[in-house]
Amino acid sequence: MSVQKPLDGLEQAVDAGERRASAVSCARALGLEGIAVSLRWGAELVWFSDETSARLEDAQFTLGQGPGLEADFSEVPYQVADVGRNERWAQFAAEAQAMGVRAVFVWPIRTGAARLGALTGYRSKPGPLTALQAAEGLRVADMLTSWLLAWRSGAVTSPNEQGKAGAVDLHWAEVHQATGVLSARLGVSLEDALVRLRARAFASGQPLTQTAREVLVREPPS
Template sequence: MSVEELLDGLEQAVDAGERRAWAVRCAHALGLEGIAVSLRWGAELVWFSDDVSARLEDAQFTLGQGPGIDADFTEVPHQVADLEAGERWPQFASEARALGVRAVFVWPVRSGAARFGGLTGYRKEPGFLTGPQAADGLRVADALTSRLLAWRSGAVVSPNEPGKAGAVDLHWAEVHQATGVLSCRLGVPMEEALVRLRARAYASGRPLTDTAREVLAQELPS
C-alpha cells in the first residue's frame, strides 16, 4: 500500500487497534519497522505501531535524552543512520541496541513554525533513508499534525477509560499523575519529582509506566 493510500485512510483509524494497524502499515511503507508519535518533546506518547517503538519513546522520556528530544531539524528528517557510530546519547543508544534498533529517524510534528512533537521511526539495520522515504515521512507527519491538532474536538471521555482523548490515547497519563503525587509527598517541584520518578525507573530497569503505577498504588487505601 502506498503512503498516499494510507493517508486517505487515516480518518478511518478510529479505535486503538485500528490506529496501531494503520501505523504498522505506514511504517512499512516508509521502509521502517515501527513508528511512534510523541508530543511536548517526548513528554506524552500518543500513537505507536509496536512495542519496540513504544519502548524507544519510553527510554527517551525516562533518560531525558535521545534524537526525538534533541533534534534541531537543520535537516528534515533528523537521521541517526547508525547508533553504533556516535556517542551523543550513550544511555539511549545502549537501550536502543538492547531492543535491536540500529537506526532512528525523526520528523517534526508542527504547524507552521510551531513544533509540538515528533514522529520517530526505527530500523534494525543501519543506513540512511532514501529521498522518497524522507519526503513521504514528512507527508505522514504533516497529516498526523492535522489529526492531533483536533484530537480533543468533540471528544467524549469515558470514566472507564482513563487517559482517552478522542483521536489518540495518553499513554503516559499515569506518569504525570504519579509525578504530581511525588511532588506533594516529597514537597518538591514537579520537575524534580519527574526526575526522581525517572531515576527510580532507570535504577530498577523497569518501564516508567510500571514505576508510575507502583507510586499510584501506594496512594490507594488498603
C-alpha cells in the same frame, strides 16, 4: 505502498486497535519496522505501531536524551543511520541497541515555527533512508500535525466506551498522575518529582510506565 491509505484509515479510526493498525501500515509504507509520535518533547506518547517503538519513546523520556528530544532539524528528517556509531546520546544508544534497534529517524511534528513533537521511526539494520522514504515521512508528519491540531480533549472516551474518530490515546497518563502524587508526597515541584520518577525507573531498569504504576498502587491519587 503509499502512506495515503493508512493515513486515511487513521482519520476514520474509532478505537486504539484501529489507530495502532494505521501506524503499522504507515511504518511498512516508509520501509520502517516501527513508528511513534510523542508530543511536548517526549512527555506524551500518542500513537505507536509496536512495543519497540513505544519502548524507544519511553527510553528517551526516562533518560532525557535522544534524537526525538534534541534534534535541531536543520535537516529533515534527522537521521541516526547507525545508532552504534552515535556518541551524542550514549545511554540512549545503549538502550536502543539492547532493543535491537540500529537506525533511528525523526521528523518534526510542527505548525509553522511551533514544534509540537516528533515522529520517530526505527529499523533493525543500519543505513540511511532513501530520498522517497524521507519525503514520504515528512508527508506523514505533516498530516499527523493536522490530525493532532483537530483533536479535542472531549473526543477521548473512557476505556469501556467506543472511541471517536480523531481521538488521541494518552499512553503516559499514569506517569503524569504518579508525578503529581510524588510532588504532593515529597513537597517538591512537578519538575523535580518527574526527575525523581525518571531516576527511579532508570535505576530499576524497568519502563517508566511500570514505575509510575507502582507509585500509584502504593498511593493512589485522591
